[in-house]
Amino acid sequence: MIKQDIHRSLGLNDKEYHKILKILKRKPTTTELAMFSVEWSEHCGYLRSRKWLKLLPKTGKYKTLIGEDSGGIIIDDLAIIFKMESHNHPSQVEPKQGAATGVGGIIRDIFTAGARPVALLDSLRFGPLSQAYNKYLFTGVVDGIQFYGNCVGVPTVGGEIYFDESYSGNCLVNAMCIGIAKKDKLVRARAHGLGNSIMYVGSSTGRDGIGGCSILASHEFKEGEEKRPTVQIGDPFTEKCLIEATLEAINTGYVVGVKDMGAAGLTCCTSEMASAGNSGMDIELQAVPRREENMEPWELMMSESQERMLICVKKGKEDQIKKIFLKWDLNASVVGQVTNDGLVTIRDNGKIVAQIKAHSLTKAPIYDMPYRKPNNLVKLNKLEISKIPKPKDYNKVLRKLMAVPSITNKAWVYEQYDHMVQTNTVVLPGSDAAVLRLPATKYGGSASGGKGTNKAIAATTDCNSRYCFLNPYRGAQIAVAEAARNLVCCGAHPAAVTDCLNFGNPEKPESFWQFKNCVKGIADTCRFFNIAVVSGNVSFYNESPQSAINPTPTIGMIGIINDINKTCSQNFKQEGDVVILLGYSREELGASEYLKEIHNLTKGNVPQLDLKLEQAVQKTALQAIEKGLVNSAHDCSEGGLAVALAECCVSNKDNMIGANVNNLNYDMRLDALLFGESQSRIILSCSKDSVEKIRKIALEFKAPFCVIGKTCGKFLRILKAEEELIYLPLEDLYEEWSGSLKKEIEG
Amino acid sequence: MEFGVVVFPGSNCDQDCFYVIKDVLKKPVRYIWHKDTDVDGLNCVILPGGFSYGDYLRTGAIARFSKVVESITNFARKGGTVIGICNGFQILLEAGLLPGVMLRNENLHFICRYVYIKTENNQTRFTKLYNAGQILKIPIAHNEGNYYIDAAGLKELRNNNQIIFRYCSARGEVSEQFNPNGALDNIAGIINKKGNVLGMMPHPERSSEEKLGSQDGYFIFESIINWLENRII
DSSP states (O other): OOOTTHHHHTTOOHHHHHHHHHHHTSOOOHHHHHHHHHHTSHHHHOTTTHHHHTTSOOOOSSOEEEOSSOEEEEETTEEEEEEEEEOHHHHHHSHHHHHHHHHHHHHHHHHTTTOEEEEEEEEEEESOTTSHHHHHHHHHHHHHHHHHHHHHTOOEEEEEEEEOGGGTTSOEEEEEEEEEEEGGGOOBSOOOSTTOEEEEEESOBOSTTTTIIIIITTSOOOTTOOOGGGSOOOOHHHHHHHHHHHHHHHHTTOEEEEEEOOTTHHHHHHHHHHHHTTOEEEEEGGGSOBSSSSOOHHHHHHOOOSSEEEEEEOTTOHHHHHHHHHHTTOEEEEEEEEESSSEEEEEETTEEEEEEEHHHHHSOOOOOOOOOOOTTHHHHHOOOGGGSOOOSOHHHHHHHHHTSTTTSOOHHHHTTSOOSTTSOEEEOTTSSSEEEEOOGGGGTOOOSSTTSOSOEEEEEEEOOHHHHHHOHHHHHHHHHHHHHHHHHHTTOEEEEEEEEEEOSOTTSHHHHHHHHHHHHHHHHHHHHHTOEEEEEEEEOOOBOSSOBOOOEEEEEEEEEESOGGGOOOSSOOSTTOEEEEESOOOSOOTTOHHHHHHHOOOOSOOOOOOHHHHHHHHHHHHHHHHTTOOSEEEEOOTTHHHHHHHHHHHSSTTSOOOEEEOOOOOOSOHHHHHHOOOSSOEEEEEOGGGHHHHHHHHHHHTOOEEEEEEEOTTEEEEEETTEEEEEEEHHHHHHHHHHHHHHHHHO | OOEEEEEOTTBOSHHHHHHIIIIISOOOEEEEETTOOOOTTOSEEEEOOBOGGGGOSSTTTTGGGSHHHHHHHHHHHTTOEEEEETHHHHHHHHTTSSOSEEEOOTTSSOEEEEEEEEESOOOSTTTTTSOTTOEEEEEEEESOOEEEOOHHHHHHHHHTTOEEEEEEOTTOOOSGGGOSSOOGGGEEEEEOTTSOEEEESSOGGGGSBGGGTBOTTHHHHHHHHHHHHHOOO
16 A cells, blocks of 8 residues: 555655654554654644744743643633634535534534533634535535534524634634533643543544544645545534533543544544653554454544543543443444553554654644735725725715625624523624623532623634734734723623634745734733733644735634623613713724725734833723723724714614714824724723723823714714715614625525 | 434434523433444434534435434334434434435525514424414524425425424524525424424424523423423323
8 A cells, every 4th residue: 555655645744754764763564654644744743833833922820721632721719721723725615514524623623622512603704605615605604503503502692793804715613622520620732641441432433534633634726636535524412411420420530531533533643642641651452443344554543433431540440430321322432542652553353553652743844934024915905095985975975884795794603503591692693702700519519609700701702814814913913902802892801812823835934924923922922911812723834826815813802701690792772871981993994894995905004012002901990891881892803983873883783873973083084093993992881980980090001092873763874074974874874784694695 | 301413423412402401401311323223221312413424425415325314214203203404404304204304505505593483383292381473582503494395295294294393583484584594384393203203403302491592492402301301282
């Protein structure tokens, strides 16, 4: 079977092959070569990114936990474990199963740590829906997420969806999962303790997904390639049983370590568990449950069949663990033992088919990649604002922006997801962030009334990839700042980050420059806010023959709400409230949704970000919410002030409340005033009695504060001096905002 | 008094139902594993929502053959109180404990959102604490909630006051416009002739606490407890 250039067809280059020869001091067997190829793939080995990922802070104001496959923070006696991961290429090839298995994989990373998965978020990006294939991808991905998430019983509570030409030919599917555990019940993805048993649990092994990570995830798409056989097939029902069985097994105290057989399957589990535990492993492949006949050892080692895990179990306790998995009608088979020789030994019927030092598999080479600023960027960053024609009718512009798929209401999507199962979702999808109560008692924690403590968690995902394209460093900074701002608008303290870094081909210096700068932007901004990056994932090679994607470092952020009764949502609550703008507006139109949608320009520099101002605005909003002074809070982002105000008016369809905004004392172009995307701005509404109290808080934190209008009537009206810029009935705004996605999809 | 919550592989609202009975209504409750037959001593059995056995064939079609459904059928025949929610309702239909069938939602999508339902019959052990015609705000979350029964069956349901809940507007208007899934006659929940088995698509366990946005479902459980304690209707 082994041929001269087989390493190349497995995705290894000649240099890497020679390195393997040097490590082994002999020619590798087919199985060994296959194992190296998957472990040293970019997807598993982080060869090109590792050097820069070290910049990301691992500690912050909340106590962090960094595991092998996930990370989290400690809140009282509970651990909040979370991670985001990409499943881009599989979704591009087969959207439903690609997205479904992406969800399945990220859930396994959470419960293998001993945490019960309590929420999912998805950050999705596609090319324009005007193209039939993009529509197929979009509806397929949504179908995959609902198929898997609904059945497995983990609520999908939030996320984001953007459409941009750069994703035509390479969509992005980033799935994030949050789990909760009692902090002393967590387990690591490690195998240790001489003589302890290695058990295989879950689904049987087939030929699906062979080479998924080395071939599919670590190369860009080329014309006319057929990669469908490398996509895995998901079974959420088995996963649901696996969650229950695994948590039950961990609860016995007999489990030393657990790891999901995700990318690179059995290879990844054996080598990484042994390496992390500083041990070795002796595995007999005949004991692996399989669903296809005549599978070769290398196929068994590379298969990415879903819903399987490897568990290290205390010697003598195998039967107790087996009983739990059998109760859930799942396979459970002892496949090997922990050794102390540091070797991963793989046998087929006793005969050794691979024997490699665990560390040499997991320590993939580190590459220092060259990088270069793209030549066209200087030109793209120049924007002569005076040459942009001023619109005659601002109402028309606002209506159009409200209907842009990236801005419009996403109910068509999230109503297909079960977002309420587990009965923790306090703020439902459609606001700035999702809020979940912390059901401490359910997870063995201590209770102080009701279902849990008074604490709650908020979660959001954010990234404006147009910003990252035009200015990777600042774009990434803004992604972190905006995620924090969204959490603050719910009344949460920004606490920790998981990042999913989606980029083009890292072997192209321009792509790598984008990557490097985005990582630096995230690292610096997280340090400024004193929040850690506890987990993450890198996805390179997101390119098609048309183009590379916009750099997309998706930020998943968790926040802590100290009192669940002091949360906040974005919609105006009652007539007669005062509308306040925190922060201030600059004449900034660069990189805006307005320029793109109305003037068809992706140009200019991205809005400025003053971190001290950002912090002042966030602290003011948070303290005001925590003191119970605020009735609604909403961040200004895509579409600027006018879109944000319109969203405040119409996002509760049962109780839409208009506003009269007449105090915008800025001297600038009116389109920049209405639709410019200056950062660090939050719109609050409050009762008259609270205005002065909030003003005092703003003064204390030195945050710009301005009363800009009041809530009233069934219209949104925006005036500048005496000139009426916007005057639209709420029904019209609601119709544009709520109906356009469905119209686009269903016609 | 003790409640039982059935756990099928693939159930995913079992823990939510268990929690509501134990922590919100503060009554004794235990899980019943699908391979078990022991329902002794229970006063009310809850068949929770989810995807029993993966629901790969047809919702509830495999669950009806489970051991536990056999004993629940006997339990119901003897007059025991049974409530099936969502997938639990689908199982009750498949098991023949309630009449009719469930089709896929008219729009062919899973639907998760709050709806309003009207209490059409408050003279039951499940609804006695509601006013006649009371409107409840309560969430649905299902793929197959499009209830169907033939004309004769519908007539019988109506004649016996077996239709308990119907989808409606916030103001109680029952019409096609406020029917989320295409269910015949806007039917959201029905009861058997004897009055001891209720099936409903909306989730009362998700609307039993004000913190979650609605407490309107709470009174179904409270009604049951009330009835069990007094044994009068």
